[in-house]
Amino acid sequence: MSWLLLSGSLVIFLTSGAILGAALGLTGMLLLHFQANGATPLAINATWNMLTDFTLSAVPLFIFLGEILLASGVSKRVYNGLTPLFARVPGQLLHTNIAVCTLFGAVSGSSTSTAAAIGAVGYPELKSRGYNPNVVVGTLAAGGTLGLLIPPSLALIIYGATQNVSIGKLFIAGMLPGLLIALAFSTWIIIRSKIGEPVTPTFKEKVTRSHIVNGLKEIWPLPVLIFFVLGTIYMGIATPTESAALGVVASIVLGLTWGDLTFKRLWQAFKHASIMFTAIGMILIGTVILSQAVSLLGIPRAAVETIGNFGLGPYGILLMIVIVYIVLGCFFDGISLLLMTLPITFPMITSLGFDPIWFGIIVTLLIEIGMITPPVGLNLFVLSSISKNEVDLTAAAKASLPYWLILLGAVGVFTLFPNIILWITQY
Amino acid sequence: DNISLKFHSGLAQSRPEANQIERFASLVDEKSGGELKIEVYHAGALGLKEADMLRILQQGMVDMALLYGEYYTRDAPALASVYAQGAITEASQHNDILDVIRELYDEGFANWNIHIVGGVVAPIFDVGLHCKEPVNTLEELQNKKVRVWSRHLVDTFDLLGISAQVIPQNDMYMALQTGVVDCAYYLSTVAPTVSLQEVTEYEAYLHPWAASPWLFGISERALSRLNDNQRQALEAAGQEIWQETAATAVDPEREAQARQEREALGITMLPAFSDEDQNTFVTAAWEAWQAMAEESGEEGVRYYQTVTQALSENH
Amino acid sequence: MLARMSSIIHKTAYGAFLLGVASGISMTILIFVSTFMRYLGGRPLRFSDELAGLLFLSLTFLCLPHVLNKGRHIRIEVLINIVPAGMAKLMDFIGVITLLTFCSFFAYESWNFMDFSFSLNSRTDISGILLWPWMMIMPLSMVLCILVQITHGLKQPASDVNLTEDAI
Ligand code: NA
Numbered sequence: 001m002s003w004l005l006l007s008g009s010l011v012i013f014l015t016s017g018a019i020l021g022a023a024l025g026l027t028g029m030l031l032l033h034f035q036a037n038g039a040t041p042l043a044i045n046a047t048w049n050m051l052t053d054f055t056l057s058a059v060p061l062f063i064f065l066g067e068i069l070l071a072s073g074v075s076k077r078v079y080n081g082l083t084p085l086f087a088r089v090p091g092q093l094l095h096t097n098i099a100v101c102t103l104f105g106a107v108s109g110s111s112t113s114t115a116a117a118i119g120a121v122g123y124p125e126l127k128s129r130g131y132n133p134n135v136v137v138g139t140l141a142a143g144g145t146l147g148l149l150i151p152p153s154l155a156l157i158i159y160g161a162t163q164n165v166s167i168g169k170l171f172i173a174g175m176l177p178g179l180l181i182a183l184a185f186s187t188w189i190i191i192r193s194k195i196g197e198p199v200t201p202t203f204k205e206k207v208t209r210s211h212i213v214n215g216l217k218e219i220w221p222l223p224v225l226i227f228f229v230l231g232t233i234y235m236g237i238a239t240p241t242e243s244a245a246l247g248v249v250a251s252i253v254l255g256l257t258w259g260d261l262t263f264k265r266l267w268q269a270f271k272h273a274s275i276m277f278t279a280i281g282m283i284l285i286g287t288v289i290l291s292q293a294v295s296l297l298g299i300p301r302a303a304v305e306t307i308g309n310f311g312l313g314p315y316g317i318l319l320m321i322v323i324v325y326i327v328l329g330c331f332f333d334g335i336s337l338l339l340m341t342l343p344i345t346f347p348m349i350t351s352l353g354f355d356p357i358w359f360g361i362i363v364t365l366l367i368e369i370g371m372i373t374p375p376v377g378l379n380l381f382v383l384s385s386i387s388k389n390e391v392d393l394t395a396a397a398k399a400s401l402p403y404w405l406i407l408l409g410a411v412g413v414f415t416l417f418p419n420i421i422l423w424i425t426q427y
Numbered sequence: 428d429n430i431s432l433k434f435h436s437g438l439a440q441s442r443p444e445a446n447q448i449e450r451f452a453s454l455v456d457e458k459s460g461g462e463l464k465i466e467v468y469h470a471g472a473l474g475l476k477e478a479d480m481l482r483i484l485q486q487g488m489v490d491m492a493l494l495y496g497e498y499y500t501r502d503a504p505a506l507a508s509v510y511a512q513g514a515i516t517e518a519s520q521h522n523d524i525l526d527v528i529r530e531l532y533d534e535g536f537a538n539w540n541i542h543i544v545g546g547v548v549a550p551i552f553d554v555g556l557h558c559k560e561p562v563n564t565l566e567e568l569q570n571k572k573v574r575v576w577s578r579h580l581v582d583t584f585d586l587l588g589i590s591a592q593v594i595p596q597n598d599m600y601m602a603l604q605t606g607v608v609d610c611a612y613y614l615s616t617v618a619p620t621v622s623l624q625e626v627t628e629y630e631a632y633l634h635p636w637a638a639s640p641w642l643f644g645i646s647e648r649a650l651s652r653l654n655d656n657q658r659q660a661l662e663a664a665g666q667e668i669w670q671e672t673a674a675t676a677v678d679p680e681r682e683a684q685a686r687q688e689r690e691a692l693g694i695t696m697l698p699a700f701s702d703e704d705q706n707t708f709v710t711a712a713w714e715a716w717q718a719m720a721e722e723s724g725e726e727g728v729r730y731y732q733t734v735t736q737a738l739s740e741n742h
Numbered sequence: 743m744l745a746r747m748s749s750i751i752h753k754t755a756y757g758a759f760l761l762g763v764a765s766g767i768s769m770t771i772l773i774f775v776s777t778f779m780r781y782l783g784g785r786p787l788r789f790s791d792e793l794a795g796l797l798f799l800s801l802t803f804l805c806l807p808h809v810l811n812k813g814r815h816i817r818i819e820v821l822i823n824i825v826p827a828g829m830a831k832l833m834d835f836i837g838v839i840t841l842l843t844f845c846s847f848f849a850y851e852s853w854n855f856m857d858f859s860f861s862l863n864s865r866t867d868i869s870g871i872l873l874w875p876w877m878m879i880m881p882l883s884m885v886l887c888i889l890v891q892i893t894h895g896l897k898q899p900a901s902d903v904n905l906t907e908d909a910i
């Protein structure tokens with residue numbers, strides 16, 4: 001009955017083209033009202049808890065940061081500087097999206113922050129240079145998922161703490177898979193830019209060494225910003241949320257001195273960024289209400305328990321669990337999905353003889369897949385909003401499909417060769 | 428009629444207390460002859476937050492929950508004044524005032540239409556400072572940043588001139604790894620469950636954990652659906668767990684063994700904070716406790732006075 | 743008369759939006775100063791995380807009505823763009839009803855949430871900030887969203903990417 005109400009109202013509300021946050025939130029409220037003994041007040045508790053969460057406030061901060069860099073022309077000069085360097089690589093600056101996301105993932109614990117931080121700068125810059133907007137969004141949505149796998153990772157910390165697995169080992173184990181996936185993303189970008197219609201601008205003049213050298217002179221603000229955002233975290237001056245605020249202030253100083261930022265443009269940047277974030281915020285409200293309803297009803301637990309009763313072998317059960325995560329990934333994202341399912345999946349999987357560290361990485365991958373699985377895919381929403389709906393949700397989902405398949409393929413490869421994950425933990 | 432109740436617990440399944448909740452569930456099943464089932468959701472799997480639990484149970488939006496007096500400072504600040512860190516300096520003192528605390532909690536939660544049916548008397552774990560550098564005096568703590576878990580502790584350290592901040596358990600690992608804080612004030616006995624040994628090298632004992640008991644609360648709405656047989660099974664099971672865990676709450680042998688295990692994990696055990704330092708800390712803790720109680724109103728002051736009086740009588 | 747009412751509603755939504763942007767800016771400054779204080783003075787501002795969280799909530803809710811007014815919310819438009827006009831109109835109508843229902847429920851429940859906290863005099867854990875005034879933003883925002891939608895009738899506001907408020 002819960003499933004029927006859930007899928008029924010989602011289909012009606014979503015296909016009608018209703019505002020996504022309202023559609024998801026109303027579905028959640030109906031579930032709470034009719035299936036959970038009138039627990040609709042919980043919708044407010046859940047919203048309040050999420051939107052007063054200090055950690056999540058990094059998301060608007062990173063969008064502020066991106067908009068300020070854009071308004072000051074700093075990001076334009078940096079990307080101009082990088083262009084000659086990447087001119088001969090198929091896919092060109094698209095690779096910077098993956099590279100910067102990997103770098104950013106190495107300090108940020110969250111997938112949404114990564115997508116917001118890199119997307120707010122990367123999307124407008126690449127689009128204005130003639131890159132195909134959909135393809136840009138695809139690389140950014142995919143790159144964002146690296147934020148969760150490459151350590152530090154909120155998902156791994158929660159996995160480790162709730163299931164009593166060494167967080168340090170999980171972090172070490174996550175490094176190689178994260179880098180391999182980043183490499184696979186870049187490989188796909190190269191393949192994609194060689195087939196089908198062109199997705200990158202073409203160069204008329206030849207790129208010489210002096211172009212490259214002159215270009216590199218323009219990118220010095222990049223290390224400065226990297227210091228403020230990434231360095232401060234590593235040096236223990238700031239938490240990830242605080243580093244976002246430091247980054248905003250650094251970008252203002254940089255923009256006012258080196259770029260063309262004025263106070264008028266700064267105010268505009270804050271306004272534009274607030275609109276972008278609010279569009280995301282509305283969806284966050286909808287998703288958190290729906291998640292609250294579904295977890296209160298114990299739907300994920302019931303789904304996983306059903307599998308246990310099928311009488312399958314270890315790999316059969318694993319396959320079913322993967323499928324359940326993918327299906328649930330349509331409706332939920334990230335940490336909430338992890339908390340709802342782990343109490344059941346962890347004992348099931350480890351009792352079948354699978355390694356707890358290995359499963360930590362696999363389940364994080366599955367969570368990442370959910371971040372780019374429509375209809376509820378937070379990375380897709382963030383980027384769609386950053387593109388001012390020029391790339392709508394459907395297009396964003398379509399553009400992310402190759403990366404979705406790469407992530408799923410990685411789950412298969414890591415299952416066949418678990419030592420890719422585990423070898424390093426043996427030292 | 429067979430009834431099934433949903434039970435919320437915010438504790439990770441890896442914590443020893445979680446097993447007791449599972450045992451409670453199977454005892455209820457057994458004693459009610461299968462008429463009453465408790466479905467336990469560990470680690471907040473129902474998606475509920477501790478700060479909201481009083482409101483949630485009051486309206487019966489979930490049937491049962493594991494309650495802990497210190498969690499509800501937003502809605503019921505007086506409840507946080509029943510017991511505070513630094514209240515006891517010897518683990519055995521805890522047993523002496525357990526009944527006094529329990530009575531106050533029963534009364535306090537009843538204001539929220541929550542009926543208490545026993546609970547888990549938390550094991551009295553060691554509390555210590557877990558630092559990246561060797562620290563075992565208050566003096567050495569002066570220029571360190573300390574992670575704590577409650578407002579009362581921030582105030583206590585504040586009185587001692589030490590900078591402390593509340594950092595949620597999930598962020599503690601990163602905060603220590605990156606150096607946002609230098610030390611964590613934490614339950615030493617269960618520190619390995621959050622991999623604390625990977626980000627701190629040294630440990631020094633400060634005092635025994637003044638552990639508010641974990642109480643099994645049932646909403647009046649859920650209670651009214653139960654028949655006599657089911658109610659009796661619930662009460663009897665809760666009481667049985669309470670008595671069993673009370674008997675084993677203080678266990679120096681368990682603490683010694685856990686200490687050895689941590690040493691085996693590579694932690695360097697420093698000598699405990701000196702008696703003088705412990706006294707200074709306790710004095711500050713009581714002062715902060717009183718201030719917190721006064722701020723929360725008459726009820727809080729009464730709780731504070733009842734408990735501290737009972738403590739003094741037993742000294 | 744109607745035109746005047748909608749103009750007032752739109753201006754109120756825009757005013758709330760400006761307040762929301764100001765909340766976002768204050769949040770940034772607060773987090774920056776608090777980090778700085780801890781680094782230099784070894785002493786964090788004890789109220790900063792909680793206040794930052796409250797400003798984060800204000801940013802989101804205060805901006806919602808204006809973002810609605812400008813049609814900048816994210817929707818799944820794949821079907822509505824390919825079905826016949828009559829069908830599209832009906833779907834749009836369902837979309838409006840969905841929004842209005844959601845906002846009404848949310849306004850009602852969040853009012854109760856605020857009211858209950860008011861009666862308890864609820865405060866934040868660490869810094870003791872009084873909560874009900876911040877909670878009040880939620881129902882007010884939702885009521886304003888309902889009013890904004892009413893000024894657009896039974897059609898969802900069209901997306902306005904080139905925002906006109908750039909003048910201010
Ligand atoms: Na990361």
Ligand code: NA
Nearest residue numbers: 329370376377
């Ligand atoms: Na998803």
